[in-house]
Amino acid sequence: MRLPFKFKQLNMSLFVFNLLLAIWMAGFANFRFYQKVAEYSAFHGFYQFLFLCVTFLILTGLYLFILQIISWRRTAKIVAVFLIILTASSSYFVNQLGIDITKEQIQNVMQTDIHEVQDLISVPLFIHFVEFLFIPLILLMCIQIQPKHVLKTIYQKIMVCFITLFITGLGLFSFYGQYAPIFREHREMKGQISPLNIIANGSSYFKKQFKQGNPPLVAYGTDAKFVGQGQPPKIVVLVVGETGRAQSFSLNGYQRPTNPQLSQIDLVNFTAASSCGTQTAVSLPCMFSGMPRKEYDEGLASHREGLLDIAKRAGYEVTWIDNNSGCKGACDRIQHVIIPKDQPQYKQWCDGDGECYDEVLLQSLQNYLKGLDIKSLKANQLIVLHQVGSHGPAYYKRYPKAFETFTPTCATNSIQKCTREQLINTYDNTIVYTDYIVSSVVKQLQALPVASSMMYLSDHGESTGENGMYLHGAPYIIAPKEQTHIPMMLWFSEQWPNKKQYSACLKAKAHDAVSQDYLFPTVLNLLDVKTQVADPNLDLLHRCEGS
Structure with missing residues (x-):
């Protein structure tokens, strides 16, 4: 990757490159996840801070372990680009909109249309992508990974994997009494860890689609018959x-x-x-x-x-x-x-x-x-x-101006930036319009001379x-009413x-x-x-x- 203009090259080893990428993925991109960990833990003050630090180290260690296996000098930047894009995409919905990335959400994405995608484009999304996508990609292009003998690279990778597993295991063992009930009672938190959430659930979705293939149509209700003969x-x-x-x-x-x-x-x-x-x-x-x-x-x-x-x-x-x-x-x-x-x-x-x-x-x-x-x-x-x-x-696009019953409204798709009053007003206006639509259907039918x-x-x-939480798509077992x-x-x-x-x-x-x-x-x-x-x-x- 070479730029048409010159930045100062940052030379580093493959290990340091993978470590920095692991730290970045485990860091602020998972802000909401750490919030929930703190909320569900039994600690306060210094011990809560220590618990969060250990959680960060465990997540960093997990990502570093994976990177040591899949990321090599010639493929490291390609892998990094892929992970940065996934992290930036999933962390916006998790951190900004409170949406957990599940298999159902992946299905939603695969079945959406261009208009629904356009409705998600907003200033906060652009700012988020500048911070979590564009800047990291620019920095990535400034990095030069130093060559190293393949045997030394393999030896170092093996040692780092063992050390990482030891530190991660030590952290899990030290606070097992906290992690076990948190993740047993709040399984949805797995959908808050970027980019692991989108990788794991995306893989599950596509694996299921591949297995399903194109099976033959199954007939259902073949005994169905109309029993209203003689009626208009x-x-x-x-x-x-x-x-x-x-x-x-x-x-x-x-x-x-x-x-x-x-x-x-x-x-x-x-x-x-x-x-x-x-x-x-x-x-x-x-x-x-x-x-x-x-x-x-x-x-x-x-x-x-x-x-x-x-x-x-x-x-x-x-x-x-x-x-x-x-x-x-x-x-x-x-x-x-x-x-x-x-x-x-x-x-x-x-x-x-x-x-x-x-x-x-x-x-x-x-x-x-x-x-x-x-x-x-x-x-x-x-x-x-x-x-x-x-x-x-x-929501503001879902009703004509004549149905703007409640004001002020949230005339943007950046709903997390609107006040509570503006957001509720706008959503309620969509219900007023639905009221008109459904009642108009009834009035059309009332005018007919048939049942x-x-x-x-x-x-x-x-x-x-x-x-x-905003929008919808939460796992049903923990979905709010x-x-x-x-x-x-x-x-x-x-x-x-x-x-x-x-x-x-x-x-x-x-x-x-x-x-x-x-x-x-x-x-x-x-x-x-x-x-x-x-x-x-x-x-x-x-x-x-x-x-």
């Missing part, structure tokens, strides 16, 4: 929200008026609903798979038929209308998938970068319904609307700075069979604990589709039939 065709609309948390819905007791429209509609609001995961890549395929959260197998779900396939087999016309980053496999075999942002007729709702407000879903739904010739409707309809909802961190119903639920919730408690509601038109019976019964059970596990059997019941794979114990309507 019906329309069922499922609205899948994005990043909407139940705590911010006034329907659930939130003190702010975030649901001015929905509060005027006669619907059933489930106040204790939970998600299958804390990120779209898990929750979306899970809720359509027919597998309960505790039994969810992502590998199987990726190549097995789900809710939409069964509805299609039973004779429904199934339509997916998307204003997000895709259906994560749930609609892969559905022929009628509409992406309105790609169509010129909907550009009034979109900006120059192709990001659209959710009103594009309303317009697309209206156009689709007009094309059905409702008065002589021949086929039952299942329509899924996939919102962009409250997707962060650029219709609407079910709304979000894929997962969102953290907005509580306990230093803000990420798992979701809004969920059900509405029936006046023409819906047994509407009064269902409404009265469901409202009496509206505070019972439910989850996305209930989506699969409940929607099939709404569709009058019977199959043995639908668990009646998870069917909201089944609990009210005959009551």
Whole structure:
């Protein structure tokens, strides 16, 4: 690596180079990790400081041991560039946004789209990259590693590895009584150690993808049949929200008026609903798979038929209308998938970068319904609307100016730099807009002369700075309620069979604990589709039939 201009060359041995790189990786890039170690330890004052120093030495020793094995004179700088890039990337999300790097987060990255990536670009990200990426890379180019006889290099590497293992083992043994309970009770901390977090979880993700390959499609619910013969065709609309948390819905007791429209509609609001995961890549395929959260197998779900396939087999016309980053496999075999942002007729709702407000879903739904010739409707309809909802961190982009109900707002994607008031105001404005979108779907259906119903639920919730956590994607076992408690509601038109019976019964059970596990059997019941794979114990309507 030679620069077009001259810097003073820094000559050093391979050992010193690896040691400095290990110290850098174990240092300030893991600031949040050390914070948590201090918080969970039983020490205070000097002993806490000593405990943190030993933790730093252990982490440095681990990285030095690895580098002594994989880093040689001719490859040292290549390895260093790779590790610096990974450390800079992962440490920003861990330290600035409180996001642990897990296999699920790696999956999120692999399934994201360009608009979601653009929303993450911010001034704090640039500053972080200057400090942890650009400056280290410039310094790297100034370093000249001194040549050394290969036998001496191998001998030195072996000695350093033994010494490193001894010191690391001594540190672990000295404070084993502290480390054991900390890492046993707080396994998520492994996702805070950069760049080990991204390397380990990235390797696990790609290994799993490689093993999975391209398996054949597994048929599911092949016994499904439509049992509503003789009834007029019906329309069922499922609205899948994005990043909407139940705590911010006034329907659930939130003190702010975030649901001015929905509060005027006669619907059933489930106040204790939970998600299958804390990120779209898990929750979306899970809720359509027919597998309960505790039994969810992502590998199987990726190549097995789900809710939409069964509805299609039973004779429904199934339509997916998307204003997000895709259906994560749930609609892969559905022929009628509409992406309105790609169509010129909907550009009034979109900006120059192709990001659209959710009103594009309303317009697309209206156009689709007009094309059905409702008065002589021949086929039952299942329509899924996939919102962009409250997707962060650029919350201010998720609603038009007319829905800026709460001010001042956080008009930036650098949400960690906004005040608590600004951030909550902006997020709450996205909920006000979702309230308008969902209520407008109901109003469109109310105007139809056929039986219709609407079910709304979000894929997962969102953290907005509580306990230093932002966005979502925390491991489910330790995820805060803000990420798992979701809004969920059900509405029936006046023409819906047994509407009064269902409404009265469901409202009496509206505070019972439910989850996305209930989506699969409940929607099939709404569709009058019977199959043995639908668990009646998870069917909201089944609990009210005959009551």
